Amino acid sequence: MVAGTTSDAGKSTVTAGLCRWLARQGVRVAPFKSQNMSNNSMVCADGAEIGRAQWLQAVAAGAEPESAMNPVLLKPGGDRRSHVVLRGKPWGELLAGDWATGRAALAEAAYSALAELRDRFDVVICEGAGSPAEINLRSGDYVNMGLARHADLPVLVIGDIDRGGVLAAMSGTLALLEPADQALVSGFLVNKFRGDPELLRPGLDSLEQVTGRPVLGVLPWLAEAWLDSEDALAMAGWRGHQPGSGATLRVAAVRFPRVSNATDLDPLAAEPGVSVEVTADPDVVAAADLAVLPGTRSTVDDLAWLRERGIERALRARAADGKPVLGICGGYQMLAETIDDPVESGAGSVPGLGLLPLVVRFEEDKSLGRPSGAWREHPVRGYEIHHGVVHPSGAARDDVEPFLDGIRRSAVWGTIWHGVFENDDFRRAWLSEVAGQAGVDWRPSATPGFGARREAMLDRIADAIDEHADTAALLELIESGAPAGLPWVRLERVYREQRQAPAG
Numbered sequence: 021m022v023a024g025t026t027s028d029a030g031k032s033t034v035t036a037g038l039c040r041w042l043a044r045q046g047v048r049v050a051p052f053k054s055q056n057m058s059n060n061s062m063v064c065a066d067g068a069e070i071g072r073a074q075w076l077q078a079v080a081a082g083a084e085p086e087s088a089m090n091p092v093l094l095k096p097g098g099d100r101r102s103h104v105v106l107r108g109k110p111w112g113e114l115l116a117g118d119w120a121t122g123r124a125a126l127a128e129a130a131y132s133a134l135a136e137l138r139d140r141f142d143v144v145i146c147e148g149a150g151s152p153a154e155i156n157l158r159s160g161d162y163v164n165m166g167l168a169r170h171a172d173l174p175v176l177v178i179g180d181i182d183r184g185g186v187l188a189a190m191s192g193t194l195a196l197l198e199p200a201d202q203a204l205v206s207g208f209l210v211n212k213f214r215g216d217p218e219l220l221r222p223g224l225d226s227l228e229q230v231t232g233r234p235v236l237g238v239l240p241w242l243a244e245a246w247l248d249s250e251d252a253l254a255m256a257g258w259r260g261h262q263p264g265s266g267a268t269l270r271v272a273a274v275r276f277p278r279v280s281n282a283t284d285l286d287p288l289a290a291e292p293g294v295s296v297e298v299t300a301d302p303d304v305v306a307a308a309d310l311a312v313l314p315g316t317r318s319t320v321d322d323l324a325w326l327r328e329r330g331i332e333r334a335l336r337a338r339a340a341d342g343k344p345v346l347g348i349c350g351g352y353q354m355l356a357e358t359i360d361d362p363v364e365s366g367a368g369s370v371p372g373l374g375l376l377p378l379v380v381r382f383e384e385d386k387s388l389g390r391p392s393g394a395w396r397e398h399p400v401r402g403y404e405i406h407h408g409v410v411h412p413s414g415a416a417r418d419d420v421e422p423f424l425d426g427i428r429r430s431a432v433w434g435t436i437w438h439g440v441f442e443n444d445d446f447r448r449a450w451l452s453e454v455a456g457q458a459g460v461d462w463r464p465s466a467t468p469g470f471g472a473r474r475e476a477m478l479d480r481i482a483d484a485i486d487e488h489a490d491t492a493a494l495l496e497l498i499e500s501g502a503p504a505g506l507p508w509v510r511l512e513r514v515y516r517e518q519r520q521a522p523a524g
């Protein structure tokens with residue numbers, strides 16, 4: 021199990037790297053995360069919905085992504101409310117306070133999914149969530165030490181040295197755990213290091229002395245290593261945009277509070293000559309060459325937010341001036357004339373932006389699929405994840421053109437499909453078209469495609485593990501589990517209080 025001192029320590033990346041590193045040695049390996057909280061999800065071949073990070077880790081492992089790899093997915097729709105996906109299918113809604121009753125069934129599902137994977141694969145790399153030292157949640161935990169204890173997993177604790185405090189975070193994480201949990205914590209891995217290794221060494225020596233555990237590697241800062249993140253709009257990894265062969269195409273993507281499938285933007289940000297700014301500023305939306313409304317977990321609520329921010333006016337002005345606007349899934353729904361939503365927001369019928377001749381009706385049943393088609397002569401594969409179904413609002417009209425199961429009218433484009441910009445030929449052709457609509461002399465350059473770049477990135481992470489981690493020790497942990505006799509770092513009072521805490 022890969023646990024971390026904090027969120028964003030690099031657990032997902034290291035898990036993907038370990039999967040790739042093992043797969044390259046011919047090991048049949050699968051990723052696993054009991055429970056992921058994210059609105060970035062993906063549809064597997066069997067129709068199951070899982071977190072995007074686990075999907076990418078499966079790609080790293082060369083394994084077919086499946087629901088067992090991420091049996092519980094929580095999709096936050098508000099601060100205290102999450103839509104729960106269990107084994108790839110909608111299970112219900114949970115409020116923060118429902119956890120105590122909801123968890124037992126979810127934990128059971130997670131445990132049996134891991135058992136299934138262990139039957140079918142040589143190795144399963146489990147990713148924890150947040151920090152294993154969230155001891156207020158320990159009694160109901162089935163993602164971190166609760167899972168490790170249940171399945172007797174050796175645990176590696178990863179820390180992000182770029183943020184500082186990594187030695188304290190590592191020793192403190194260990195010390196807060198109760199003895200039987202500590203017994204599984206087998207070593208540390210420093211991540212995102214970009215300093216002088218000689219200066220770090222004495223710190224690592226002290227950490228090893230204090231904790232009685234080895235530091236199994238210091239992985240370098242990898243500028244281009246990013247993963248389809250659990251965090252919305254963390255496409256920073258693709259930024260630092262390269263110049264293209266013509267002018268720069270400036271894209272403004274609206275930062276919805278409940279943005280979903282924000283990974284749709286990654287291939288745009290990676291395209292040479294395209295700069296993507298994620299923004300809530302109407303002036304930026306107005307000035308961009310292309311404005312994108314991405315997906316959202318809460319179409320009606322985020323539409324209200326967009327109106328409050330004054331972004332509606334900017335979008336209307338763009339449409340009137342023939343400047344390109346693209347809506348994707350939830351963002352596409354917003355472009356309709358009316359949205360009838362008794363399901364997601366319960367708001368009933370609300371007016372949409374009215375920029376496309378459509379009406380949206382939310383259905384109880386969730387549409388999950390992996391559609392494919394073409395735009396002009398370019399093949400496109402995508403995926404869809406939505407409750408809202410889009411219909412034409414009146415008789416057939418001749419000012420609209422089909423566009424990837426959606427439509428285009430003049431410079432306003434909308435599709436219900438996610439992931440379409442990963443199709444290299446389509447992306448370049450479509451961007452050329454909207455650059456023309458925006459009057460920008462952007463031209464595609466011949467660079468490796470998005471998929472090729474992603475593969476290269478996964479290999480680079482695996483290379484870093486090969487080069488900078490004690491791979492013999494990692495293999496030994498995988499083979500034999502946590503070594504016996506790991507010392508207990510005592511903080512006695514804490515354990516007592518932790519055990520008395522109410523179930524979380």
Ligand SMILES: NC(=O)CC[C@H](N)C(=O)O
Pocket residue numbers: 280281314315316317318319348349350351364405406407408409
């Ligand atoms: N992925 C999305 O953007 C979903 C849109 C909307 N929340 C729906 O469920 O229909």
